[in-house]
Amino acid sequence: MLDDNLKSQLKAYLEKVTQPFEIVASLDDGAKSQELHGLLTDIAGLSDKITLKLDGQDARKPSFAINRPGEETGVVFAGLPMGHEFTSLVLALLQVGGHPPKVGFDVIEQVKGLEGKLHFETYYSLSCQNCPDVVQALNLMAVLNPVVSHVAIDGALFQDEVEQRQVMSVPSIYLNGEPFDQGRMSLEQILAKVDTGAAKREAAKLNDKAAFDVLVVGGGPAGAAAAVYAARKGIRTGVAAERFGGQVLDTMAIENFISVSHTEGPKLAAALEEHVKEYEVDIMNLQRAVKLVPAAQPGGEHEVQFESGASLKSKTLILATGARWREMNVPGEADYRNKGVAYCPHCDGPLFKGKRVAVIGGGNSGVEAAIDLAGIVGHVTLIEFMDEMRADAVLQKKLKSLPNVDIILGARTTEVNGDGQRVNGLTYEERASGEIRKLDLEGIFVQIGLVPNTEWLKGSPVELSERGEIITDAHGTTSFPGIFAAGDVTTVPYKQIIIAMGEGSKAALGAFDHLIRS
Structure with missing residues (x-):
């Protein structure tokens, strides 16, 4: 099932496993079960800490659970997690096997603090680049907390379930048998929805933060580039984003990013975030801007208010909220979104x-x-x-x-x-x-096409074009002093990742120049 090169790579990863675990497979006589049997046999042969059992009783076949001896972790895959989900499989093997996750201590403690039975089911497709984030987040929650369990289901393989539940968009997530959410979600987003007090606690933390020198609103390519360029100037920099990576997360193939012949959106978004984290940048996720309160006088502080109830202040702002898919705006479109x-x-x-x-x-x-x-x-x-x-x-x-x-x-x-x-x-x-x-x-x-995310700026002194884009000059300056903008949200032509990065860098330099001159 796995070629020699993939086996070699996986064997190296599995050397990080510190405790034994079992793969318990539920199979039938079908071709897909035979494929899964071959995959699991290959995996078990790569580490003496893995035991393969073929006596699983799961009604979904083919499927398999990854358990510690005598303990069900609640991590189950229904189908063959190849394609984009192969990484999800590898991470599940490592985490059940004791390898620590790359997640902050506060997030881990929040997961461990969840109470009540939380049984998640996620329908994914092997070609979905948005699905792994959800699958990996829910698998990790199951590994960390025994009250959480998760089944990742290949929708293409279990068509009867897809038809019965009328699943027409992936990832589709169910909690305790009821629809929970659809679309890409991070671990933090899932926790914010399950732990209803999390958003209020986070908002209170943000409200206590001192004013920034530069606050970037938006975490796409333009926002990430702006943050790096600002931080390299040694000034206090923050990034507040609804989701770091922005629309790039929804981009499948990227073949025109100069010096990189081919990559995928989620990979590029992860690389952007890692690069920003190399500097002293305060990254604040899950923050959707709803109102701009510009400085009352020259040299004053601008304020951005967020849907969460949080409010941040800064001497300069870089607005990089990007754009989203344009809708047809015809009768029936909203009614049947994710239903066809x-x-x-x-x-x-x-x-x-x-x-x-x-x-x-x-x-x-x-x-x-x-x-x-x-x-x-x-x-x-x-x-x-x-x-x-x-x-x-x-x-x-x-x-x-x-x-x-x-x-x-x-x-x-x-x-x-x-x-x-x-x-x-x-x-x-x-x-x-x-x-x-x-x-x-x-x-x-x-x-x-795209529509700019500027509804929250209507009524503010930041001038917008007829299309709703932020009007900027050659330095990324908007119509209001101290407020800059970059990327797909602006009037800059040609909405491309590489152009957004250049515009974000330019806006950061413009903001720094404004600070030292004022």
Whole structure:
């Protein structure tokens, strides 16, 4: 199952195991069970601290639990955790085997303090780059606290469950049999939702912090670069972000980041955070900005208020709140979000295996999504508002070569149709003739660009463009002295990671220059 190179790497990792544990497999006669048997046999052969048992009684087959002798840890994988989830498997093996997690002491103590039965189930897909964060967080919670258990379920392998629970987006998390949440979540986010007093305690800590020299609002590429450049100047720097990494966390393949031929969004986001942590930067996660109170007089302190109730002050600000996927804003879209309307083809595509789907948008993102989905689903219809696609010629050529793809140009989506439970089609207007047509579908993937995260700035003295972007000059300066901005949230053209990093660095230098001159 594992090639020699992977075996060698895994063997090196397993040398970090300090206590014995058991892998208890529940198998049947199916092909996937045979594959899993081979995988687990390979793993058990790499360490004398691992025992493989084949007498598991789990109703889900194939599946396996990772237990300490005489103790069920509550860590279970249903399916073959390969692809993006192979890292989740390796971490689970290490953590059950006694290797300490790379998590702060306060977080560990918070997990250990949870009470009551907490049985989590997560549906994932092997191509989902958002799923490992959730799987790894919940596995760690199960390892640290006996009241927590977690089953990670490959949705593509257990289609009956997916249909029964109407899972149409991954990761989908259930707690004690009831829906808990959907989408990427960090350990801290899960804890904040389970431990209801955590947000209030954290807000109180933030309110007690002294004013920063530079406060960066946003933790994407622009925010990370700004933090590094500011911290290197030796000034007191903070980063307050809703989630560190920003939209990069939702990006699958990155092939135009100069000097790195290929990487994936979550890997780049983790590298950004590690780089920022090398400096004396105060990183404050799970903080969604809701109001800006600018300094009342030159040289005064600006204030940013957050949804959590926290408030931070700083002599200068760098606004780098980024952008999010643009929605169609048509009837039915909100009603069927995560019930057939999706925004991440890599994550949710496997849940639509053999089904008919549409992709809205003919730019690079839309065409790439249609190409990827064509290899999974039964049929793809790409719908573009303009009379021609805007994607690169090489992508258009590839798309048109696929036998299970239709392309509709000059069409405006007017409604998402459903049966009350899930999507069953969409309605669109032919722009040239005005004729209304309907398509029978089971999934709709929206890929129509970005919208800046600036709603919280409306009514503030920071000037916005007609599109809602923050207007900046060549130094990253906004219309209000001492407030700078960078990245996809601004009017800077070409929303690219490498450009955002440059703009973040420039804004930090601008902020430093402002500080020393004022």
